[in-house]
Amino acid sequence: MNDLWGDAMMAAFQDMMKRVAVFLPKLLALFSFILLGIILAWVLKLALQRLLQAVRVDVLSERWGVQATLAKSGFKQPLSQIVGRLAFWMVFVLFVFMGVDALDLPATAALMGHLLGFFPSLVTASLLLLVGVLLGNFLGEATLIAMVNAQIHEARLIANCVRWGVFLFTISMVLTQLGIAKEVVVSAFSIILGGVVLALSIAIGLGGRNIARDALERRWRKAKDKEERDEMAHL
Amino acid sequence: MEDSFLPESARIWLEGAEPVDLVIGLLTFNDTTTAPSLVRAMIEGCARSLPQQRILVVNCDAGSQDGTTQAIEQSVGDKARLLTIPHAVLGSSYKLVSESGVPGRESAFRILATVTDKLNAAACVVVDGNVKSVDEHWSQLLVDPIVEKGVDCVLPWFLRNRYEGTLTNTLLAPLTTALYGKRIPYHLGGAYAFSANMIRSTLLPQPWGEEIARHGIDGWVMTLAVAESLQICRAALGPRLQQVKPMGELSDLVAQSVGCLFYLMERYQEKWETVKGSAPIPTVGPPMGMGAATGAINVERMVNGFRQGLRDLLPVWQIILPAETFQQVLELGVEDTDGFRFSPSLWVQVVYDFALAYHERLLHREHLLKALTPLYLGYTASFVSGTRAQGVEQVERELARLNDHFETMKPYLVQRWRWHDE
Known part of the structure; x- marks a missing residue:
């Protein structure tokens, strides 16, 4: 009885030790990948930041107004630092994936494959989102200033429509890129856009005929007033 | 060549x-x-x-x-x-x-x-x-x-x-x-x-x-x-x-x-x-003064242009103007059209702040410059309505006073410009 108990204990212990012996190098590999990922990501971040600063990306982004738009979107740092950070996290996440894959766990094997396959789409979608937010804010601001200078009372409404139009378009592109409910997104976007146009047509054609006429008359009269009454030369 | x-x-x-x-x-x-x-x-x-x-x-x-x-x-x-x-x-x-x-x-x-x-x-x-x-x-x-x-x-x-x-x-x-x-x-x-x-x-x-x-x-x-x-x-x-x-x-x-x-x-x-x-x-050539004719000027339209800026462009002006200038601009909105006055010193302050914001690239430069238009309309409306009933000499005096403001307030511009560059 004692022998049997001892054998069973020993077998279980040896089995456990074997598993640990197999798993420990994998765990070590995980930590190595994480450490290597941090080092490489940091080096890449630094190199990229230096390179972008050398080609005066920060100065150019300031000159083109990208920096100001980024600041309005919540990114206060220079563009080179933002790109450097993005590169850092991408490389780091990639190495973490490789580390987890090295563990060779049945539960994560398929997941890692999927995640790695998903990675390029994720990067593209992130870039799309960044460009969309920048473009939406930029165009919204440009529209607002132009409308105010033209003394159009609905300036804010029009500017918000432009801004959110670009945002919606961006979101639909991002979701399509990620492959999330592709058909639903395309259909929803088409329905919303078509619906808005139809609603506006019906509203102006039926309900707001008089308002539209008044607005156009007012606008025309204002332009005429300006021509006839303002003889001011500003320069 | x-x-x-x-x-x-x-x-x-x-x-x-x-x-x-x-x-x-x-x-x-x-x-x-x-x-x-x-x-x-x-x-x-x-x-x-x-x-x-x-x-x-x-x-x-x-x-x-x-x-x-x-x-x-x-x-x-x-x-x-x-x-x-x-x-x-x-x-x-x-x-x-x-x-x-x-x-x-x-x-x-x-x-x-x-x-x-x-x-x-x-x-x-x-x-x-x-x-x-x-x-x-x-x-x-x-x-x-x-x-x-x-x-x-x-x-x-x-x-x-x-x-x-x-x-x-x-x-x-x-x-x-x-x-x-x-x-x-x-x-x-x-x-x-x-x-x-x-x-x-x-x-x-x-x-x-x-x-x-x-x-x-x-x-x-x-x-x-x-x-x-x-x-x-x-x-x-x-x-x-x-x-x-x-x-x-x-x-x-x-x-x-x-x-x-x-x-x-x-x-x-x-x-x-x-x-x-x-x-x-x-x-x-012979010295010249200023002609007396005023032409047709729609002051109300200019004030409305300024007021619309005050209503809709505040988030943009807030980026460009420092808090003190911004507050003074905000206070202009409460005046009625006849009593509307935009002081020369505030106008000079606004111009210098826009120049500094341009230098500091606080906003896309074309947006920044165009956002100055309603403020210019506001000051012009105030300038016209304040001098319209008076003679040409008064207009010339006002312009000379404005010139003095630009010169006396220049140290503010120089100081802040240098401060940004450091």
Whole structure:
């Protein structure tokens, strides 16, 4: 009885030790990948930041107004630092994936494959989102200033429509890129856009005929007033 | 010397051309009704005041379709030598609001400077083809200071009515005076004269293909004249009557002209930050005052423009203006139209804060410049309604007071500008 108990204990212990012996190098590999990922990501971040600063990306982004738009979107740092950070996290996440894959766990094997396959789409979608937010804010601001200078009372409404139009378009592109409910997104976007146009047509054609006429008359009269009454030369 | 931008025919013509003493540059674009008589007046004026001078008329045309160049050829006849150079108009030039109605004026200026230099002429007079009020005295007033007194640049000074050129009088001229210490009228377009020295040392080495060209040549030349070490004077040319008045949206006008000044402030920082006070520049011709006529001005519309800015552009102004200035601007909104007053000191503060925000790139630069328009309308409305019932002298006094504000508040600009650079 004692022998049997001892054998069973020993077998279980040896089995456990074997598993640990197999798993420990994998765990070590995980930590190595994480450490290597941090080092490489940091080096890449630094190199990229230096390179972008050398080609005066920060100065150019300031000159083109990208920096100001980024600041309005919540990114206060220079563009080179933002790109450097993005590169850092991408490389780091990639190495973490490789580390987890090295563990060779049945539960994560398929997941890692999927995640790695998903990675390029994720990067593209992130870039799309960044460009969309920048473009939406930029165009919204440009529209607002132009409308105010033209003394159009609905300036804010029009500017918000432009801004959110670009945002919606961006979101639909991002979701399509990620492959999330592709058909639903395309259909929803088409329905919303078509619906808005139809609603506006019906509203102006039926309900707001008089308002539209008044607005156009007012606008025309204002332009005429300006021509006839303002003889001011500003320069 | 770089001359690849010259048309082939002009290059060939210049290779075999004899030197001249004076180049009369005529900028035209569909000016058949005004240009022929204008060029005749200029040639006759030169023949009378400078009889021994060899004259070359250079017609820089931006692509007229109404027979302007042929009409000028007929008008010049054998009274002077004539060279017609059609110049290219870049796509970006169409966006510029041109005082003379000529698109691509910067190309024409560059051509005239090059021709003057190649032919070793002592001076170049540039006249806009759409000015109806040119007479024989213009040549004398523009050329004499260069030929007789060794002046480098003659700037135009026109007789204007009290509210003509409000942007010039309330921003461009006083800011330029405060920055560079020379009181110039800052009347853009019409006519200029440059010496060979200025052309060689200042105009030709300019970065013609760079961003500054997008702000228009007139403000550019004006700033060069005061910022570089040149002898300048102003010529009292009387009223300027134009065949076609310049068109364009006010916000474009503001962005272009103010943008030019702000842009060049960065280039000439070392020059302007040490300048204190200002002095008038010499005048050629009879002294002129300000015309009394006011014309039709819709003050209410201007106040409404300002109020709409106050309602809708606050988030943008909040980025540009420091808290103290922003608060003062906010408080203006509570006044009724009749009692609406925008103080000169606040206006100067706003202009300096916009210049600083431009330098610090707090916003996309075109957006920033265009966001100044409602504030300019607000100040102009206040200026007009405050002086309308009074005489011309009061308007002149107010403008002089504004000039003083620009000068006394300059240390604020210098201090903050330096602080940002550190």
